[in-house]
Amino acid sequence: MPFLPLNRWSIQTYFFVLTLILPAIVVIVFAFGAQGETLEHIKETILADVVLNTLYVLLGTVSVASVFGIGGAYLTTFYSFKMDKLFSFLLAMPFIVPAYIIGFIYGDIFGFYGPVHIFIMQLGFKNYIDVLNGYMVVFIMGLALYPYVYLIVKASFSKTRSTILYPAINLGATRTKIFFRLIIPLSRVSIIGALTLVVMECISEYGVMKFYGVDTLSTAIFNAWFGLNDPQSAAYISSIAMIFVVSVLLIEKAARGKISYKSEKSSAKIPKEKLGFIAGAAAYLFLLIPITFGFLIPFLWTLYYSVVYAENIIDMEYVGVMLNTVAVAGVSSILIVFGAIFVSYSARIFPYGINKYSGKIASLGYALPGAVIGVGILILFSSIDNWLIAKFNFESMLIGGTVFALIFGYCARFFAVAINTVDGSFERIGITVNKAARSLGASHIKTLLKIELPLMKRAMLFAFVLAFVDIVKELPLTLILRPFNYETLATKTYEMVGSQMMYESSIYVLSIMVAAFIPLFLTILKKEY
Amino acid sequence: MLKKILLIAFFAVASYSASEVNVYSHRHYPSDEELFKKFTAQTGIKINLVKASSDELIQRLEKEGKNSPADVLITVDVARLYIAKEKGLLSKLSSSVLDTNVPAHLRDKEGHWYALTKRARVIAYNKEKIKPTQLSTYEALAEPFFRKKIMVQSSNSVYNQSLVASMIVHNGETKASAWAAGIVKNMARTPAGQDIDQLRAIAAGLGEVAIVNTYYIGQLMSSKRPSDRAAGDYIGVFFPNQNSYGTHINISGAGITASSKNRQNAQKFIEFLTSVEAQKVFAEVNFEYPVNPKVQPSALLKSWGNFKEDMTELGKYGANNAAAVKIFNKNGWN
Numbered sequence: 001m002p003f004l005p006l007n008r009w010s011i012q013t014y015f016f017v018l019t020l021i022l023p024a025i026v027v028i029v030f031a032f033g034a035q036g037e038t039l040e041h042i043k044e045t046i047l048a049d050v051v052l053n054t055l056y057v058l059l060g061t062v063s064v065a066s067v068f069g070i071g072g073a074y075l076t077t078f079y080s081f082k083m084d085k086l087f088s089f090l091l092a093m094p095f096i097v098p099a100y101i102i103g104f105i106y107g108d109i110f111g112f113y114g115p116v117h118i119f120i121m122q123l124g125f126k127n128y129i130d131v132l133n134g135y136m137v138v139f140i141m142g143l144a145l146y147p148y149v150y151l152i153v154k155a156s157f158s159k160t161r162s163t164i165l166y167p168a169i170n171l172g173a174t175r176t177k178i179f180f181r182l183i184i185p186l187s188r189v190s191i192i193g194a195l196t197l198v199v200m201e202c203i204s205e206y207g208v209m210k211f212y213g214v215d216t217l218s219t220a221i222f223n224a225w226f227g228l229n230d231p232q233s234a235a236y237i238s239s240i241a242m243i244f245v246v247s248v249l250l251i252e253k254a255a256r257g258k259i260s261y262k263s264e265k266s267s268a269k270i271p272k273e274k275l276g277f278i279a280g281a282a283a284y285l286f287l288l289i290p291i292t293f294g295f296l297i298p299f300l301w302t303l304y305y306s307v308v309y310a311e312n313i314i315d316m317e318y319v320g321v322m323l324n325t326v327a328v329a330g331v332s333s334i335l336i337v338f339g340a341i342f343v344s345y346s347a348r349i350f351p352y353g354i355n356k357y358s359g360k361i362a363s364l365g366y367a368l369p370g371a372v373i374g375v376g377i378l379i380l381f382s383s384i385d386n387w388l389i390a391k392f393n394f395e396s397m398l399i400g401g402t403v404f405a406l407i408f409g410y411c412a413r414f415f416a417v418a419i420n421t422v423d424g425s426f427e428r429i430g431i432t433v434n435k436a437a438r439s440l441g442a443s444h445i446k447t448l449l450k451i452e453l454p455l456m457k458r459a460m461l462f463a464f465v466l467a468f469v470d471i472v473k474e475l476p477l478t479l480i481l482r483p484f485n486y487e488t489l490a491t492k493t494y495e496m497v498g499s500q501m502m503y504e505s506s507i508y509v510l511s512i513m514v515a516a517f518i519p520l521f522l523t524i525l526k527k528e529y
Numbered sequence: 530m531l532k533k534i535l536l537i538a539f540f541a542v543a544s545y546s547a548s549e550v551n552v553y554s555h556r557h558y559p560s561d562e563e564l565f566k567k568f569t570a571q572t573g574i575k576i577n578l579v580k581a582s583s584d585e586l587i588q589r590l591e592k593e594g595k596n597s598p599a600d601v602l603i604t605v606d607v608a609r610l611y612i613a614k615e616k617g618l619l620s621k622l623s624s625s626v627l628d629t630n631v632p633a634h635l636r637d638k639e640g641h642w643y644a645l646t647k648r649a650r651v652i653a654y655n656k657e658k659i660k661p662t663q664l665s666t667y668e669a670l671a672e673p674f675f676r677k678k679i680m681v682q683s684s685n686s687v688y689n690q691s692l693v694a695s696m697i698v699h700n701g702e703t704k705a706s707a708w709a710a711g712i713v714k715n716m717a718r719t720p721a722g723q724d725i726d727q728l729r730a731i732a733a734g735l736g737e738v739a740i741v742n743t744y745y746i747g748q749l750m751s752s753k754r755p756s757d758r759a760a761g762d763y764i765g766v767f768f769p770n771q772n773s774y775g776t777h778i779n780i781s782g783a784g785i786t787a788s789s790k791n792r793q794n795a796q797k798f799i800e801f802l803t804s805v806e807a808q809k810v811f812a813e814v815n816f817e818y819p820v821n822p823k824v825q826p827s828a829l830l831k832s833w834g835n836f837k838e839d840m841t842e843l844g845k846y847g848a849n850n851a852a853a854v855k856i857f858n859k860n861g862w863n
Contacts, residue, residue, distance in 0.1 A: 038851075041855055041858065041859075042858070045855075045858035045859050046858050107722065107726065111722075111726060111729060112726070112729040112730045112732065112733035112735065112760070113729040113732060113733060113756045113757060113759065113760040114756070115756070117733065118756050126734070127734075128733060128735075130718055130730065130735055132718070132721035132722050132726065133718075133719070133721070210683065210685055211721065211722060211723075212721050212722075213683055213718075213719050213720050213721025213722070213863060214721075215683075215863045219685065222584075222685065223684075223685070223854065223858070225584075226584035227684075227685070227690065227850070227851070227854035227857075228851050228854050228855065229612065229850070229851050230851075309753075371585060374585070375585075375588050375592070378588060378589055378592040378593070379592050382592040382593045382594060382596075385593070385596060386593075386594055386595075386596055389596050396596065396598055396790075397593065397596050397597075397598060400593055401579075401593075401598060479580070479581040479582070479585065480581050480585045480588070480589060482579060482581075483579070484551055484577035484578060484579055484598070485577050485578055485579075486579075491580070494557065494580070503753065503754070504559070
């Protein structure tokens with residue numbers, strides 16, 4: 001099998017993937033010829049610490065996200081208890097709150113002179129703990145990111161069929177044994193896929209790390225680039241972040257490679273087991289932790305301040321901001337989903353050499369901080385613009401500083417979110433369908449459009465929603481690439497992040513939640529995604 | 530054909546006419562936008578705005594190069610203005626209005642940038658635990674007396690970078706580094722949060738002194754939230770180094786970009802921002818010190834008293850910015 005298969009599909013795929021990762025490549029190429037001295041300084045001073053910190057934060061976050069994500073998915077899929085539908089729904093809700101918002105809100109609520117501290121002082125206690133620390137980072141990132149695991153793994157759990165589990169139950173295997181020996185291994189592709197997203201989000205997070213004073217690879221990139229004014233060293237650190245991600249992606253691909261999924265629509269779903277009183281109470285307690293801290297508290301905080309500080313906020317400007325956000329996120333997410341289908345399908349029909357990994361390669365942009373991808377796009381688009389201006393004598397830039405640049409940025413950054421879901425869906429359909437259609441003489445494209453896509457409607461919708469919600473929440477990339485006078489809900493909340501206006505801008509935070517909630521709600525209504 | 534398409538795209542995209550000024554700004558206060566509206570009402574010149582952090586805006590200006598649509602760059606730290614000038618992104622401006630409105634030490638010698646507002650980086654202290662007589666200079670904060678008592682932001686803060694750059698200017702790199710090491714030893718916690726979080730912490734008794742910008746103290750003391758005002762009651766303000774080189778100040782400032790195609794309007798805009806009318810808004814709403822000598826600071830700032838400010842040429846902080854960051858990294862000031 002060739003390492004670099006060359007045919008119409010694969011060549012188009014390479015072109016597409018290359019375009020998506022060009023901003024990341026540009027940053028790194030741009031950085032060649034690293035200045036030895038600054039790089040040496042970074043290696044001697046902060047590098048070891050930031051690599052270790054990044055590892056700690058990743059381990060912690062992945063653990064928290066796994067416990068709540070897998071635990072939540074397991075309890076709501078295999079057991080029935082009062083209000084289980086409501087709980088399945090609420091468990092997904094932290095997804096609509098951006099991590100940096102959860103971070104700021106907890107800094108406010110639990111910080112000095114926040115409501116909790118005031119309450120404790122009123123009780124007569126003098127001492128109070130400082131919450132701006134690394135443990136809180138893990139807690140916050142875990143809360144913000146476990147919904148990826150929950151949503152993706154629940155989709156996989158709910159496809160577990162009775163033909164697989166009944167024999168084990170009949171042979172007297174305990175629930176614990178079934179969970180660890182059957183359910184988890186059967187869904188390991190989804191679990192690892194979801195955790196890959198968690199790892200990438202976590203590596204690229206800047207706002208939370210900065211606020212809570214934890215230096216990771218992401219903050220070190222800013223230190224090198226802007227503080228030391230050395231893009232070369234910044235690129236060096238970026239490439240370390242990339243190595244982290246490539247390792248995780250390789251693990252994921254390996255896990256996926258060994259398993260072949262077949263849909264068994266004919267066999268019945270496993271009936272849910274009723275939880276007893278004590279087990280039920282324990283389940284409630286367990287599920288209430290992520291729901292309360294990941295969603296209810298941030299939501300109520302935002303709602304409270306939105307009401308308290310609402311001063312003729314809902315005006316034409318607000319409507320414009322809402323429309324900007326929804327339109328750009330909508331268009332970008334549609335492009336992302338179709339791009340992901342194209343790349344995934346190409347790898348499906350030509351699973352050789354590098355083409356097999358094209359989806360993973362295209363995901364790399366997800367692991368770099370948004371601002372870094374943003375600078376890559378600036379370099380790219382400005383070069384094109386300046387060339388066009390020199391060549392055709394235009395008076396000003398054509399693509400830089402336009403909505404187009406922004407949409408491209410979102411696609412480059414959030415492709416990873418969609419490819420995961422689309423890959424998974426293709427694998428569940430199985431390759432037999434494809435081969436049958438092909439052997440009957442259908443072209444690749446016809447097979448895709450007539451046979452496979454109709455089977456993937458839910459996965460497509462789900463991928464769309466994941467990308468949409470992420471884009472609505474996105475901040476750093478939007479800040480650096482946006483056109484003049486262009487505000488989204490997230491840039492409006494920037495006033496909250498950057499200055500001390502967090503209470504005044506909470507209506508925009510609330511709006512982010514609402515804009516993200518609606519598509520998520522519609523997806524969950526469809527039950528299976 | 531390609532040319533045709535591009536031309537159409539051009540007319541669809543390019544909407545920057547001569548009666549506009551395109552601004553890249555790091556300032557993000559609602560009062561700024563009110564000011565911009567006032568400027569438009571008075572002159573008919575429309576302000577187009579992109580807000581992001583100075584570092585990112587400088588990247589954008591640099592990459593866009595001579596075709597950048599931006600006319601004005603506004604930052605909240607002098608080192609960023611210096612860096613923009615060094616990269617050739619700002620252009621010279623001579624204006625008698627600006628020379629009158631902005632004192633000499635608050636503008637670039639060659640007219641590449643002008644301060645809009647001032648902020649002093651002062652020592653805030655918990656009045657129950659520290660007496661002002663125990664405070665003297667920034668340098669003294671590194672002494673053992675302040676062990677586990679200091680609260681300060683992380684080294685990502687441009688204000689800390691400029692403060693240490695000023696230490697380098699006054700005391701040399703070796704002493705500045707020793708000072709940073711002493712501060713790290715004296716920190717009450719690993720740096721985290723923003724300036725206002727340091728203030729709340731010393732009010733609560735975690736640490737006793739905080740190195741912060743003045744307007745954060747103003748914001749805390751006049752917050753809409755009763756709990757913040759309660760915290761503010763504990764806070765005293767001390768202007769250090771009154772018997773030596775003076776209290777460190779930083780500026781928010783503006784310059785016309787090298788690529789500007791609306792220079793005249795851009796100049797009018799910067800002149801407007803330094804006018805008495807605009808300076809009053811900066812002073813009253815954001816608790817910044819006005820740069821225009823004709824305008825008084827807000828009543829709250831006045832209540833802290835006058836102070837001797839460090840008159841060092843501000844551009845020098847920019848020249849020493851990278852050296853300052855290295856000092857932070859070397860001494861484990863995260």
